[in-house]
Amino acid sequence: MTASGTFGYGEEYAEFVDLNNLGAVIVKGLSVKPMEGNPPPRICETPCGMLNAIGLQNIGLKKFLKEKLPYLRKFNTKVIVNILGNSLNEYVKLSKSLDDAGVDGIELNVSCPNVKKGGIAFGTDKKTLAKLISKVRQSVKKTLLIIKLSPNVTDMKEFAKIAEETGSDALSLINTIPGMSIDIETWKPRLAHTTGGLSGPAIRPVAVRMVWEASQAVTIPVIGVGGIMNEQDAIEFFLAGATAIQVGTANFVNPRATVNIINGIEKYLKRKEIYDIKEVIGGLHAKSRNNPDN
């Protein structure tokens, strides 16, 4: 799958990859009303990664349903819509509309670190998160509900359990990690917004660890995302317990990253003489010495 915010609404990649070959396209986070995003500079490079403070720029629900969803429906790939809001009502309105319109999945963004209000509060407070998911669950009758968890929590297991208990069909983790970069010549932050979300290979070990923790805590599928650049990285996430993976920042570096990874995974399975990816999922055998549950 493609990670939200890294694949637009699919069109920009159509000349690089055949969208029919992707498991799913998760579109840019959608809000009820269009959002124009943050002033530039919105991105900067960091060691083995990048910071982004795009500011959730998106075209809004109306335009998405009218223009982008019909475009994506031309392809065989599944369409998952990442949604975000400043209030419970906005999340509910988005989920209802999308459930009615018929998409393949709704991914709840509860963790975007870029916008000053909303996002971060939902995903890092257990009560708020539970309330949000329960309310959204009621509005989503036929569509898969995925919660994209924030890495900004002390115990991922607890948040994963809450998401499962409140009716999520699956989890995806992790979103970007809040970070900052300062220009030592100008004495100013490199991003106009000051802080931004860190993504790319730099965050992969954090994401692998959290996927491992979450997948031990719940029985619903966990979708792994965070710095996957190639098939080796993808396999790491499967071993940690991910049932599926999302590719994000890698798409910027190589617009054909998704198909390269799919082909790479197939080659790996052939080489290991494994005939079902399910044998790889959760294949990590090492027990943690620090984990009191083991």
Added chain:
Amino acid sequence: MIAVSNAYDPLLKRPFSYFKNTSDGIHFLYSVKGKGTSLMKDLKQGDIISLVGPLGTGYPTPEESSIPLLIAGGTGIASIFSLADELSQETYFLQGAKCRDEFIMTDELKELKSRPIMCMNCTEDGSFGGKGTVVDILKEFLASGSLHIGLCVLYACGPKGMLESIAKIAHNFSIKGYVSLEENMACGFGACLGCAVKTVHGYKRVCKEGPVFPIEEIEW
């Protein structure tokens, strides 16, 4: 967008304008400024690099009846040269830099002087060409009355401050024109929304709707 390394650091490709195309390939002109360009200078003949392109919008071809005013500051010279190379009408070409060391003068640029292209060079400290900035030269030139201002079209590429000053001059003299912008970019093909620039029509992507924009549309 050019990959300066196959490793993950630096991670992102770097945007460059075409300098020129010849039978032996595509040429890029770059100045060594940071991590990425430092790595580029160590590339050897035969090395394989990956790039994605061509991307974005180019300068609209000037009408034959117009008088193009081409203005280049620093490495802005790359895209401006590639425009100049196509022109055979009366053209004015202003090139500037901070000092002689930073002034980019290649054989290709020297050859431009043999065309109906009137070149004016300057450096801020006067160590090469006239003393001053291209903005100073432009102002004097337009105020001199020696040009049919109504036919002029500006094409500018260079540091943001330079472009903003040129936009003001364009506004004051009621001249239309185009600027080629740059902004921090991740993907370069319109997906990440990182390279936004504020215009009268809202945020646009420097990599997709740009890098060339009508000068009067940018909100500095």
